[in-house]
Amino acid sequence: MMKVVVVMLLLQELVSADMTSIKSRKVVPVMPEKISRCELEKEELILPTLQVCASFCSLNNDCNLFCMNGTVCSLYNAKVSTWWSGVTPGITVSYDVCYTTWYLENNLTPFIALTTASAPLSIHRDKQFLANGFMCLNMDHFCYISQRVSFPYWRADLGAFRRVTLIIIITRPGTLSQFEMIEISLGNSSDYNNPLFASYTGPAPPMSNINFQPQNPVTGRYLQVQSKLPISTNMAMCDIQIFS
Numbered sequence: 001m002m003k004v005v006v007v008m009l010l011l012q013e014l015v016s017a018d019m020t021s022i023k024s025r026k027v028v029p030v031m032p033e034k035i036s037r038c039e040l041e042k043e044e045l046i047l048p049t050l051q052v053c054a055s056f057c058s059l060n061n062d063c064n065l066f067c068m069n070g071t072v073c074s075l076y077n078a079k080v081s082t083w084w085s086g087v088t089p090g091i092t093v094s095y096d097v098c099y100t101t102w103y104l105e106n107n108l109t110p111f112i113a114l115t116t117a118s119a120p121l122s123i124h125r126d127k128q129f130l131a132n133g134f135m136c137l138n139m140d141h142f143c144y145i146s147q148r149v150s151f152p153y154w155r156a157d158l159g160a161f162r163r164v165t166l167i168i169i170i171t172r173p174g175t176l177s178q179f180e181m182i183e184i185s186l187g188n189s190s191d192y193n194n195p196l197f198a199s200y201t202g203p204a205p206p207m208s209n210i211n212f213q214p215q216n217p218v219t220g221r222y223l224q225v226q227s228k229l230p231i232s233t234n235m236a237m238c239d240i241q242i243f244s
């Protein structure tokens with residue numbers, strides 16, 4: 001009964017509302033199986049259209065991703081970027097279509113040509129998870145965590161000189177969320193010994209957005225994120241967004 005009322009209201013809304021107000025971008029509809037941990041709702045739709053599924057997403061403040069599979073609409077708070085490839089270790093699940101409502105303009109992250117980093121804590125904490133365009137913070141992996149070492153680092157070759165204005169790093173949930181005394185450098189030296197872009201003292205709260213924004217944009221190709229903590233430490237990060 002409740003569901004019918006909701007659908008009626010939605011239909012009414014669909015007729016009157018401007019559907020273009022729900023901004024979204026298509027993404028590769030293949031996700032790690034563990035995306036279920038970021039599931040908000042799963043509904044069998046009476047009127048199984050993308051628009052109805054999009055409306056359900058827009059009515060849920062935590063919804064960042066909606067997927068349709070047959071008549072089933074699934075909503076997630078996973079953050080999936082347009083450059084997500086669908087390729088990931090482990091089991092995946094497929095949908096007919098998926099749309100992200102989480103996208104940010106002028107993002108240079110997809111230009112990353114090569115990453116290197118201090119050894120990860122395990123294969124489920126590999127460097128690739130930082131910039132692969134998929135993030136579900138309710139999962140116990142799919143973030144990068146370095147082993148406990150002196151001055152752990154994560155490096156990215158941006159493929160060419162890029163003008164960078166802002167970098168946002170999302171920290172990890174839980175106990176292994178160390179992100180402290182961080183320095184980001186950016187420049188043209190391939191040995192990654194480059195001028196400071198911006199720094200952050202911390203320690204950072206888990207699951208937070210940390211902004212690195214210099215007074216003036218910096219142009220460079222080689223980017224390094226490093227903890228300068230004077231004792232051995234893990235460095236954990238779930239996502240990096242680099243903006244021009």
Ligand SMILES: *[C@@H]1O[C@H](CO)[C@@H](O)[C@H](O)[C@H]1NC(C)=O
Nearest residue numbers: 068069070072093094095096
């Ligand atoms: C989507 O539907 C296909 C075909 O019925 C099925 O194989 C697949 O497991 C479904 N995906 C999800 C995420 O339920």
Ligand SMILES: *[C@@H]1O[C@H](CO)[C@@H](O)[C@H](O)[C@H]1NC(C)=O
Nearest residue numbers: 161186187188195218219220
């Ligand atoms: C890197 O080289 C570009 C192009 O020559 C230059 O504009 C930029 O200022 C250089 N970056 C740094 C950090 O020196």
